[in-house]
Amino acid sequence: MIWLLGAVLFWLAAWAVNARIAASPLGQRQAGRLMVAGLFGITVLVLWEGLVRGFGVPAVILPGPSIIGPTIAGNLGTLWADFVQTVIKGALSGFAIGAVAAFVTAIAIDRSPFLQKGLLPIGNFVSALPIVGLAPVLVMWFGFDWQSKAAVVVVMVFFPLLVNMVAGLQATDRLSRDLMATWSASYWQALFKLRLPAAMPFAFNGLKIAATLALIGAIVAEFFGSPIVGMGFRISTEVGRLGLDMVWAEIAVAALAGSALYGVIALIESWVTFWHPSQRK
Amino acid sequence: MTRALPVLTVLMLIVALWYAGAVWLNSTWVYDQAQRVGTSVTLAEVIPQTMTQTRPLLPPPHQVAAELWKGVAGQKVTSKRSLVYHGYVTFRGTMMGFALGIVLGVGLAMAIVRYRVMELSVMPWAIISQTIPIVALAPMILTVSNQIGVENREIPKAIIAAYLSFFPVLVSMVKGLRAPDAMQLDLLCTYGASDAQTFRKLRLPASMPYFFASLKVVVAAALIGTIVGELPTGAIEGLGARMLIGSQFGEPLIMWAALFAAAILAGGLILLVGLIERLARARMGAPA
Incomplete structure (x- = not known):
């Protein structure tokens, strides 16, 4: 009382x-x-x-912070190993591959309005699909280790990023593009000096969305099979053993990792798009 | 037609790539079989055999379509093998989470717009809450609701779906409720309107476009949440459970059919929300 x-x-x-x-x-x-x-x-x-x-x-239903805190402190080694396996090997590598692939695809189809018109609605639609459902398929293809987790992440982040990049490359106004033309800038000059920088706010918007998706994908993929290390693995086994304090410890790590990833992207965004109105102090 | 043509072309391209991938991935198995019986097969013989395997690595589109058709039309709707039945279970969970997320999002947005202290204390945590991968919470929400005696399997799913869907509603409602400019607010002030009246007659109608714009995102998020809620939990009903069954029993066709059923459900829901949005806009006299 x-x-x-x-x-x-x-x-x-x-x-x-x-x-x-x-x-x-x-x-x-x-x-x-x-x-x-x-x-x-x-x-x-x-x-x-x-x-x-x-x-x-009882602690098997909801442990208080006073139990979870010592659990975190006492299992730092395990938590670190899980973090490396899931976040660094699985989520970050997949995130990087997916981001580069989306970036390159967006530039590759940039010269064909036809492909863009076809790809945008499909990309928008696919972004709304429950792609996590592909996780079991990809685990079947790439095995249990982090490669399959990275593959899930690649598929999950690709379409939201692609849609944002394509939209971003179209974001420059007529006046600026005409100005580039009067300077007789080549396609590539206009791309690098005008349109890519103008696309950056959109790209970072997509990256922020993708950061959360990447962690979700990496963890879900571990539910379908993983080596005996990893955050998703730990969560599903500890739930089975009713070790909820450990589950909450992993959730705390996941929250920290998610916030840190988001924070880093926001920080890079403020460097790259310092000129954008939303960044003005 | 000018809009459909590019989309169709890209779709065709995807289907062609899919077939090529199916041939490439499934041919290993064919070669393997041929080597075991000591014969060799030519490429012309391999291709037909990659199209009809019972457990292909990547089922070609027509096999998935056939399985989908079997699941939708080949069974009674109440059968445990019917995708309509599983789709309905997932749909129900999605709608519960959708409704819960909207109520939560709108409620929080109202409080945030009304009280500055709410904005300062709740808003940062609402943002942080979205960086937590909800799937980490999913198995736990299920065990806990089991232990405190929630028999209904829908409730934990709805909670997960609501957790994913409240945030877009919250953000756009805060924006929408703040959309009226100072002049309009001043006008209502000169009419001597109370806070509640201002809210009902100005802020709420002004927020509607923002609200509907968020709904499309929200309905997709709610569906993802529901399916994730069905995945790691040993659920026996729903499209997510169907995918899990397909994965665990090595039946890729079941898995792919469930995946496409989920995609069709997502498309239907988005179209439905778009329709509701258009009706609401027409009723509010917005230019079409």
């Missing part, structure tokens, strides 16, 4: 502080925003712990 009451009190107190910060001039600044978001995150953890203890929820 005391845990429950404490958690609710903490929640109300944190909420009051957040409301004050949000209303004050501090809430307009970066630091204030970070504080509010951070406090909200802490509140969620405290509420979680309070509810788990207050209602006496």
Whole structure:
């Protein structure tokens, strides 16, 4: 009871502080925003712990953060091995191959409006399909190790990236292209100096979407067969053994990896497309 | 016609590549068989044999189409082997997750637009929540809901689908509810409109185009969520379960047929949402 009451009190107190910060001039600044978001995150953890203890929820249903934390600290080696297997070998290599393939394909069909008109609707449609369903097929083809995971990721990220790249290459306006023509720029000059930079906001939009998809693909593919290491493998076996604290530890790693990947892409985006209105401070 | 021609050409190209891939991948098995009985086969003999295997590495399109047809029209709709039945199970899960995601997304968006503190505290976490691969959570959501005695297998699937679909609704509704400009808001202010009235008469109608634009993304996300929810969990019904069965029992045809059934379902849902959008826009008097 005391845990429950404490958690609710903490929640109300944190909420009051957040409301004050949000209303004050501090809430307009970066630091204030970070504080509010951070406090909200802490509140969620405290509420979680309070509810788990207050209602006496057994650890096989929902372990509290106080159990998950030590599990993470105690299994760093395993978590690191899983991270390397799934994220670095599976997701990142597939992501890189898929991105390069989509990039090259987009430029290759750039000169043929006919192919573009045909490919765009199909690409849009395929992006909406549950491609994860291909995971068992690709595991059958490429074996259990990370190659099959990378293949799933390639297929998953290819079409969203392709659609964004093709749309991006068409994004320049008539005036800019005419200007290039008056300078008698060749096709390749116009491509590298005008149209590729103009396509970058679209490309990064696609990359951000693909980053999440890549992790999903790599983990799902492991449900269909994997060596005895990897995040998807660990999650499915630990769920079977009711080791939910380990599952939550893997989820924490997955969340961290996903956010980090997204953050890195956003950072590169702010370097590459510094000129774009959405990047202006 | 001018729009259909390029699409058809690309489709033909894909089918041709698919056939070529089927010949290439399945020929290994044919050569293998021939070597075992001590004969050699010519290429002209190999190609027909790659088209009719029962367990091909890559089934050619006509085999998949035949299996799909068998699954859709060859059974009674209530049969456990009918793809219509499994498709319906997946469709039901998708719709539940879709509805749940919309309610959650719109509710959060309303709170975020109304209270600044909600925006500052919830919005960053909503973004982070989408970088967590939901499939990591899927097996756990299932075990937990089993243990706390949720008998209904639909609910965990719907939760996963809702988790994937609430975010696009949230983002576009926040944008949409903020779409009215200061002049319009000021006008309502001079009318002495209350917050609730402003919301109902100005903000809500203004957000509708944004809302419908997000629905197409959301319905596809909900379907993916439902299928992922069926995959790792030993579910026995639904297109995802069908894919898993095909994979585990080494029946690639079942797997491919389920995959295409899912694709057709996705296409149907997107068309349906597009139709609803057009009807709603027409009713609200938008230029077509």
